[in-house]
Amino acid sequence: MKRGLIAATGVAAMLVSVAACGSGDGDKKSGADGFKGETLTVWAMDGSTPDGWTKDVKAEFEKRTGAKLKIETQQWNGIQQKITTALSESDPPDVIEIGNTQTPAYAETGGLADLTDLKKSIGADWTESLNQSAVYDGKQYAAPWYAANRVVLYNKKIWAEAGIKEMPKTRTEFFKALDTIEKKTDAEPIYLPGQNWYFFDGLTIGAGAELVKKDGDKWVSNLADPKVGKAMDIYKQYQSFSKAPKDKDEATPQQGEVFAKGKTGAFIGMGWEAGVAIKANPKIEKEIGYFTIPGETAGKPEGVFLGGSNLAVAAGSEKQELAKEFLKIALSDTLESRLAEEAGVIPNKVSLQTALKGNAAAEAAAPAVKAGGTTPLIPEWAAVENAPNPIKAYMTAVLNGESHADAAESVEDELNKRLSQER
Secondary structure, rough: OOOOOOOOOOOOOOOOOOOOOOOOOOOOOOOOOOOOOOEEEEEOOOOOHHHHHHHHOOOOOOEEEEEEOEEEOOOOHHHHHHHHHHHHHOOOOOEEEEEHHHHHHHHHHOOEEOOOOHHHHHHOHHHHHHHHEEEEOOEEEEEEEEEOOEEEEEHHHHHOOOOOOOOOOOHHHHHHHHHHHHHOOOOOOOOOOOOHHHHHHHHHHHOHHHHHHEOOOEEOOOOOOOOHHHHHHHHHHOOOOOOOOOOOOOEEEEHHHHHOOOOOEEEEEOOOHHHHHHHHHHHHHHHHEOOOOOOOOOOOOOOOEEEEEEEEEEEEOOOOOHHHHHHHHHOOOOHHHHHHHHHHOEEOOHHHHHOOOHHHHHHHHHHHOOOEEEEOOOOHHHHHHOOOOOHHHHHHHHHHHHHHOHHHHHHHHHHHHHHHOOO
8 A cells, every 4th residue: 555645556457467386385384493594575565664563573573483574665656567577477575565456456367375274364353344355256365454544634723713513423414514614714615626536436335336247247337326326416515515626636736735725624535645734834733633534324434445455475485384474473463553553554453443542543534444445346447547537537527517327328438448458
């Protein structure tokens, strides 16, 4: 997961076919000297391994296995092709951090080792919504590592000026608060551009909608489903309180920079986006608050897109057992908690969310995780989000007055073309 803004960046549509290789470990080894003299190579993304966690995991790994741990930091730019190439070679990195929505595509090629036995031994209480992305075709091809999701970031000063004393617990209460801000202040109630696609994806999850469906042996668009339309109606209601452009996303311009001007009541984004606002205007820091995106009823947060990372073992690694020992250590309650505390990310078990105490943004994000989800977990999805994303075009069309049905029909051919991986 890219620390902060997480996007479902899927793997390039045509992946190099990878042949799974057998383990070179031979008999299983155990004890502090069981793997003495060996070195395990782990590819982790830039920003995913904070210093304290790295120090602790290396010390515990060496103590328990007698082996050395080599963590190689990778940059996000070009990582999909780099991993694809590495998995096709005879000497791949042993353990690889991969985006949660990328996992099915890598698994389909045969590039990832089956970790079903690991799930049975240490993953009984992994949060199901996080683990779903690590499973493909009924088998466990990775382990959930951490995640993050969107929250409401609001301006305390503006909300106080509007006389709002309690944070909304339901979507209706949230809309009422935005209406109050509009009537009682000069502020824009919420900044929501028309193409904040991952917020919309969360709304479809909350509505129980599926963006694709099976037609024979192919995946096709399900955008015309009335449940998708219901989610878009909710988005449209939010957007009615905003002056943001209907044909731009949250990064054009960066919504944190818009919020920094102090004239916006709220926006929906990642917790790290507060840092963008603070960098643009340090004085705004004391005014920033956070709360969970409220759903239809109190106690049930809105659906959210769960961006995150999984840890996988390369099928071609000759150190399968040592790699699994690393996963047992890295995914232990102690180190998961350490990562959550140090990086502010959501750990892979609900029981470990206590490690987020004191981190206001993470505490606001955590309640929505259990009922969160992702984009469709199919290898074919990768091409859908390549610019220009046809679902963004659908969103803009609806916001500009087209009916849900007409807007869905207008992008259906392009969506189906991408799902079929045609060029």
